[in-house]
Amino acid sequence: MKVVVIGASGNLGSAAIRALTADGAARVVAVARRAPTGPRTNVHASVEWRTADVSTGNLEPVLEGADAVVHLAWKFQPTHRPEETWATNVVGTRRVLDAVARAGVPALVCASSVAAYSPAYHDDPVDEGWDTDGASPAAYCREKAYVERALDAFACDHPEVRLVRVRPAFVFQRSAASEQRRIFGGPLLRPAFVDRRRIPVVPVPAGLRFQAVHAGDVGRALAAAVTTDVSGAFNLAGPGVIGRDELGELLGARTVEVPPDLLRRSLDTAWHARLAPVPGSLLAAVMQLPLMSTARAELKLGWHPHHSAMEALEAVISGIPEKAGSDLPPLRP
Structure with a gap:
């Protein structure tokens, strides 16, 4: 079975490759803007790497003869240049869809996100029928919602x-720790600052609660979606919900509840001054995200996460001060 993984060198892509090659049944063609190099890439020796940019490259030859395509390519940064993320995330996805159709690929698995969901103001877990109009004006949410519409049209x-x-x-793993520090913390958040021995107090916006999932568990779900005769959407989250108490326990620090609007405005000010890499609208999105039911993935995919939400977040928090990463270009320390 030939499976093409687009966006293969990132957080999700690396996990998908591990899952797809675990039993040796799939021949994986890994597509990325930059091919991996270095001594630790020998774990990917069974994978054929191809270089292509979804926003500009000729994708059809890469997909020729594929039994399935797993599309994971996504840019979170630069948030100050939304036209650049739009070119990859939206235009790039539409180009992948067109190439899949022209190449006659029979199956497509595409990564969306909890951020595609419309806001929820309750804690009742929602299923895959919840509206997907985006949780806030943040570019990430807007682009995820747009991709959902593109997938709807493609399905028709x-x-x-x-x-x-x-x-x-939220998807975490230890090897993505350095990348995620750069994406969400920027150059001012040095690895040593996330050393739990140096964190006495953590401000937490009132009402914060969110879910997390380990990248390895997402990789197994993607592999199951490739090999199982299913279609439609699947929510993925590890057991448990993370809030103020859980963050305090994980960081070994005292937590202080602060008004979300105050943090949002402060983050916006820092973002406009280019001191923070993410805008306040992203925090607004996190505060409004629904909690998801994973019953459909468990029933239809036979998917059961091996890691809790706390264990997933612990993997990245413990990895940041140790500069954890891999030789895959986006994940390098």
């Missing part, structure tokens, strides 16, 4: 393609 136009979309919660 190409019923011959088995289409699966996964909507994971």
